Amino acid sequence: MTDDERRRELAGAEATAGAGDTPAAVRLRHALAALGEFAPGRRGVCPRREDLLAWVEQSLAMGEAERVRAHVAGCPFCASELADFEALATPPWLEAAVAVGRAGLRLLTHSFARSGSPATASARGPAASPDIELRSTGGELELRVKLHAAAVDTLDLRVQLRRAGAPVERARVNLLRGDTLLESRVTATGEVVFGDVPAGEYNLAVFPAEGDEVARVAVRVAVDEDPLA
Amino acid sequence: MTGSERWIAALQRGDDEAAAPWLERYRAFVAGRLQRARAARNWFWLDDVDDAAQEVLVRFLEAVHDGRFQYRDEEQLRGFLVRTAWFVAMRRKDQAAAEQPLTAVLGDEEAERVLEGFDLHAFAESAFDTWHRRDCLRRLYEAVERLPAARREVIRLTLLGLAPREIAPRMHRSANAVAVLKYHALADLAEDLERTDFEAVCGRFFLGDREG
Numbered sequence: 074m075t076d077d078e079r080r081r082e083l084a085g086a087e088a089t090a091g092a093g094d095t096p097a098a099v100r101l102r103h104a105l106a107a108l109g110e111f112a113p114g115r116r117g118v119c120p121r122r123e124d125l126l127a128w129v130e131q132s133l134a135m136g137e138a139e140r141v142r143a144h145v146a147g148c149p150f151c152a153s154e155l156a157d158f159e160a161l162a163t164p165p166w167l168e169a170a171v172a173v174g175r176a177g178l179r180l181l182t183h184s185f186a187r188s189g190s191p192a193t194a195s196a197r198g199p200a201a202s203p204d205i206e207l208r209s210t211g212g213e214l215e216l217r218v219k220l221h222a223a224a225v226d227t228l229d230l231r232v233q234l235r236r237a238g239a240p241v242e243r244a245r246v247n248l249l250r251g252d253t254l255l256e257s258r259v260t261a262t263g264e265v266v267f268g269d270v271p272a273g274e275y276n277l278a279v280f281p282a283e284g285d286e287v288a289r290v291a292v293r294v295a296v297d298e299d300p301l302a
Numbered sequence: 303m304t305g306s307e308r309w310i311a312a313l314q315r316g317d318d319e320a321a322a323p324w325l326e327r328y329r330a331f332v333a334g335r336l337q338r339a340r341a342a343r344n345w346f347w348l349d350d351v352d353d354a355a356q357e358v359l360v361r362f363l364e365a366v367h368d369g370r371f372q373y374r375d376e377e378q379l380r381g382f383l384v385r386t387a388w389f390v391a392m393r394r395k396d397q398a399a400a401e402q403p404l405t406a407v408l409g410d411e412e413a414e415r416v417l418e419g420f421d422l423h424a425f426a427e428s429a430f431d432t433w434h435r436r437d438c439l440r441r442l443y444e445a446v447e448r449l450p451a452a453r454r455e456v457i458r459l460t461l462l463g464l465a466p467r468e469i470a471p472r473m474h475r476s477a478n479a480v481a482v483l484k485y486h487a488l489a490d491l492a493e494d495l496e497r498t499d500f501e502a503v504c505g506r507f508f509l510g511d512r513e514g
């Protein structure tokens with residue numbers, strides 16, 4: 074639908090009423106056109122997106138920053154776009170992309186949101202290995218995710234939550250694809266195992282026995298096209 | 303030299319092919335972030351995450367080639383990719399917004415919050431000045447605020463992109479009743495705008511060269 078068609082549809086019955094060349098009809102059409110032009114969703118009086126970003130990253134001069142702040146407070150459309158940016162910019166506790174193939178697992182990327190010190194990964198760079206371990210700590214909690222190549226195109230995920238050095242029993246771990254829950258398990262003997270997970274994008278949400286979700290882990294599993302690369 | 307520095311140097315020499323496997327790691331990173339944000343923020347207008355990730359990488363390559371991106375460290379590289387991903391995503395959202403109603407672009411819950419809470423006055427007050435558009439927006443919104451309550455509400459929801467049949471349940475009236483109410487609201491508004499010379503001052507923003 075073009076803007077014009079959309080405007081016409083939004084106008085509904087009065088568009089017909091406003092047809093014709095009488096001064097009243099023309100006035101009505103112009104009022105509608107003005108409403109279309111100044112609709113807030115068009116962002117015609119919003120700061121440039123570059124300035125929105127500069128504001129969240131605190132690189133605007135004070136007066137300018139105040140203007141953006143005041144605008145965002147009154148403009149749900151900019152507020153929404155900034156929430157979109159936050160969603161992109163906020164890393165999960167652990168985020169990793171691995172490739173699984175004939176030679177085992179390769180860690181493509183990883184980052185650790187909470188841990189002050191770099192987490193250990195038993196495999197880095199291009200070399201393939203059957204196992205990769207990722208760790209991240211937040212406060213007294215530590216999360217460990219072990220990845221094990223199960224076959225040429227699947228892997229096993231073992232998840233362990235530790236508090237003050239000891240495994241947390243009865244912690245719940247959900248395996249999701251996007252927001253869709255695939256499996257939900259509770260740790261017994263210290264960990265949860267999801268076996269034979271095929272290639273895809275997964276989220277793991279981890280909850281201690283009681284209380285809110287403490288960690289979100291994003292794992293992207295790709296099939297290794299060229300295990301020798 | 304770290305791995306990334308070496309590969310970016312290769313890109314700057316134009317040796318894109320050698321850097322391709324290194325670049326794949328960042329494709330996975332970008333696609334992962336987009337996927338997560340899509341799920342968390344109900345971006346159902348983003349139907350092809352891999353295509354969007356590809357566009358982000360293309361823009362990154364352009365920035366490297368023409369010297370706009372100089373590698374400092376891993377965090378800065380990821381930050382650049384995240385910002386680029388946001389611009390790419392927002393542009394795709396703009397395209398969707400031109401074709402779809404508010405609820406399809408923002409998701410039901412957020413659209414509901416906007417429809418409930420959007421305040422004409424606060425928005426007009428916070429408007430940015432671009433080529434005097436702000437003054438015109440204020441004049442228009444002030445005219446809307448002078449309307450009686452029900453007529454004002456119809457226009458407020460129209461400004462947010464709702465058609466009469468979508469306004470109807472929100473105002474507990476039939477779609478026809480809303481269409482009639484909207485007609486009267488527009489007539490009132492048109493009269494007010496004429497009285498205040500709105501078109502003479504601001505017509506250039508919305509009349510184009512079609513008429514007026």
Ligand SMILES: [Zn+2]
Nearest residue numbers: 119148150151
């Ligand atoms: Zn805005």
